[in-house]
Amino acid sequence: MSDTLPSRYDKHAPRFDPEQPLTLLRYFEDLADVFAAHPNAVPNDATKKAVVVKYVPMYEEELWKGVPEFSDDSKSFEDFKGAVLALYPAVKEDQRxxxxxxxxxxxxxxxxxxxxxxxxxxxxxxxxxxxxxxxxxxxxxxxxxxxxxxxxxxxxxxxxxxxxxxxxxxxxxxxxxxxxxxxxxxxxxxxxxxxxx
Structure with missing residues (x-):
């Protein structure tokens, strides 16, 4: 098992389609699989946050890097994930x-x-x-x-x-x-x- 993460161009890389916000939930599920398959490549929350923005289109990358939870080392990966999910009301169960x-x-x-x-x-x-x-x-x-x-x-x-x-x-x-x-x-x-x- 290799600890090299897939390239953003790899056909097996996680994908998020901003035109279909509900794909964001699957994107995070796929990332969890990547993290489990490559534990040495994502040793901490800061690395996980960087990987999350690696596979998304450039606009989303800039947007997601702009949420305070991305650069704040005191904020966990789950805090960052919650902040990203909050940007897309369609993924909230009560607002789908x-x-x-x-x-x-x-x-x-x-x-x-x-x-x-x-x-x-x-x-x-x-x-x-x-x-x-x-x-x-x-x-x-x-x-x-x-x-x-x-x-x-x-x-x-x-x-x-x-x-x-x-x-x-x-x-x-x-x-x-x-x-x-x-x-x-x-x-x-x-x-x-x-x-x-």
């Missing part, structure tokens, strides 16, 4: 997603449209990723989730979906939104056979 994120995904999909099963699957995945978090944290209700999912479809497609849903559940209350699974199955039925190209 917002209703605005849900509205952005819905609005974007409504604008772009759903033309085939691949489009539907992409929208469904993005929507569930955000709304499951919002539901789990009691930020939105099941009804709000259903209503938001329905808004993601362009009017022409929504009319077809709505007709399909009415056929499937003739006793559905008019003011009650259909749940996400019901809508997904109806759209799947309508789009079945449409080309993914």
């Amino acid at each position: 997603y917002s209703v605005g994120d849900m509205d952005r995904v819905v609005g974007e999909r409504q604008r772009v449209g759903i033309h085939n099963l691949a489009d539907l699957a992409a929208f469904h995945r993005d929507f569930l990723l955000i709304t499951r978090y919002l539901r789990k944290n009691d930020i939105i209700s099941v009804r709000e989730q259903g209503r938001a999912f329905q808004r993601g479809f362009q009017p022409e497609l929504w009319n077809k979906i709505f007709r399909r849903l009415q056929i499937k559940d003739i006793d559905h209350q008019p003011d009650t939104p259909y749940n996400v699974d019901e809508v997904y199955k109806a759209v799947e039925f309508i789009l079945h056979g449409m080309s993914a190209i």
Whole structure:
């Protein structure tokens, strides 16, 4: 086992994508693996801090070096890590997603449209990723989730979906939104056979 750390250009080097802040958590997990694999190369907290900034893009490197915990030798690696994580609210468990994120995904999909099963699957995945978090944290209700999912479809497609849903559940209350699974199955039925190209 070598105690030489991977180069920043090494294909096995830890990576952080600033465009995807949630990758920061994985970045620190990967760094922990690097530290465990090369204990002699990272003998103290100051060295660990230097390694953390080694693998990130230049802007992040400058930003992270600017937090007081980086240069303060009395601050531990964990203090520095906490300061870096604080720069990215999306990685905080209580701030991971917002209703605005849900509205952005819905609005974007409504604008772009759903033309085939691949489009539907992409929208469904993005929507569930955000709304499951919002539901789990009691930020939105099941009804709000259903209503938001329905808004993601362009009017022409929504009319077809709505007709399909009415056929499937003739006793559905008019003011009650259909749940996400019901809508997904109806759209799947309508789009079945449409080309993914």
